[in-house]
Amino acid sequence: MTNNNFDSKAFRTALGTFTTGVTIITATAADGTRVGITANSFNSVSLDPPLVLWSLAKTANSLPVFSESRHWNVHVLSVEQEPLSGRFASRGDDKFAGLELDEGMTEAPLLPDCTARFQCRTAFMHDGGDHIIFIGEVLGFDQSDLPPLVFQSGQYALTARKPREEVRLTQAEPPPECSYTEDLLGYLLGRAHFQMVNRLQALLDEQQLEQAQFFILSVLCIRDGLTLAQINEYIAYTGYTVDQDDMDVLIQCGHVVIEQGRYRMTADGRDASLHQIAQAKAIEEEIVEALGPGDAMALKLLLKRLIARTDPGLPDLWAVSS
Ligand SMILES: Cc1cc2nc3c(=O)[nH]c(=O)nc-3n(C[C@H](O)[C@H](O)[C@H](O)COP(=O)(O)O)c2cc1C
Incomplete structure (x- = not known):
């Protein structure tokens, strides 16, 4: 037939x-x-x-x-x-x-x-x-x-579940002259980022570190022995630029040493960084639990696609150094 x-x-x-x-x-x-x-x-x-x-x-x-x-x-x-x-x-x-x-x-x-x-x-x-x-x-x-x-x-x-009830961050209607809505991707990404990072703040306060210094430690934790210029290249995606004063704070509290213009992490610095990573993982675990593993995986995949799509050509922190 x-x-x-x-x-x-x-x-x-x-x-x-x-x-x-x-x-x-x-x-x-x-x-x-x-x-x-x-x-x-x-x-x-x-x-x-x-x-x-x-x-x-x-x-x-x-x-x-x-x-x-x-x-x-x-x-x-x-x-x-x-x-x-x-x-x-x-x-x-x-x-x-x-x-x-x-x-x-x-x-x-x-x-x-x-x-x-x-x-x-x-x-x-x-x-x-x-x-x-x-x-x-x-x-x-x-x-x-x-x-x-x-x-x-x-x-x-991948599956991403669609809740029965629409997820709305506000119940109010925005004024008609305002074209800023809660569905603006930049707003959603920014808010999600700050709400997550702010949950690290208590630990950073305890460690007496600013966000910028936290970024420096995260970079040195992955790749040690960088110059100030290199550190700035690697944290450029955060919007922060760090200077000598930030490095001096880390040196004074014993987290970092400088050798021939290159910054290296001390055992103390690595320990502080490991605490931050543990805290970040604990926050993530809680979020994955709430979203469900499938939705969390879909979220990560979409974020990676978005990052790759908007990447201005940043150096790859994880790449094996030559
Ligand atoms: C996602 C996907 C779904 C498929 N569904 C079927 C199916 O329902 N029935 C079928 O006969 N072949 C289906 N195929 C194709 C078979 O898997 C494929 O022809 C396979 O080589 C057959 O193996 P065989 O020739 O060793 O028996 C599908 C392939 C893919 C990638």
Whole structure:
């Protein structure tokens, strides 16, 4: 059944707008050959009895094994498993090479570290055009907190939850003549930054350090032995420029020494810096907990993209020095 007026590329593109998770479905043949494919056609069918489905292209190498095996496992992939998705979407010889497997209920291979897993027995197989539709009875399942990998319009994506209630920072309407709104990206970024950094302030007060001196210590903690000019290059992104007075404060409190025009951290300085990092990590942990790991990962990814997009060409602090 073909329709010559049907633009199959456009059809595929339109279908791709339906956002899905990504699964790997595995089975083992009677002779022990293991097969697995990446599939996003997975879906739920019935709760009672518990049934799920997916469809397999008739051209797939694994079709004979899936058609004959009584069992197969569906693995809902987590974000970190994107490389596995690529591996099982290619026509490799042994896609399981080097992979550690968990003990499953059946002979079908069971992959670890997934968002969810469904161990199934084939209930029905239906012809579905150029695919075969597999319907399976779920014998067992499990689930983790790992954020799921998403597939949208031919690209991998992350989930960011949309709260039922709109998040509004103010309930008041801005005056009509004011074009400054809470949705201005610069405002959101600035406010988020200051609200987070201000939570470090208590520690900096205790350590009797200004923000600029905190930035200096963070830079020296990553890369020691810099000149004042180099330090300023590395902290340029903060908007601060530090001078000799800032360095003298750090020298006087024993955090930094100067040797031939280059600043080095002392053991005391490293200790102060480690406390700051520990505090920053504790603040982050609390925020990740509140946002959820998937949203936190999506936030970081978007921030990195924004930073890369707006980078005026700053030196790379983490790059190995020549
Ligand atoms: C995100 C994604 C989803 C896919 N979904 C399916 C699917 O639902 N059914 C299918 O037959 N192939 C699907 N594929 C393609 C198969 O993974 C691919 O053809 C694989 O190489 C088949 O393996 P095999 O030939 O070893 O059986 C998908 C590929 C990707 C990247």
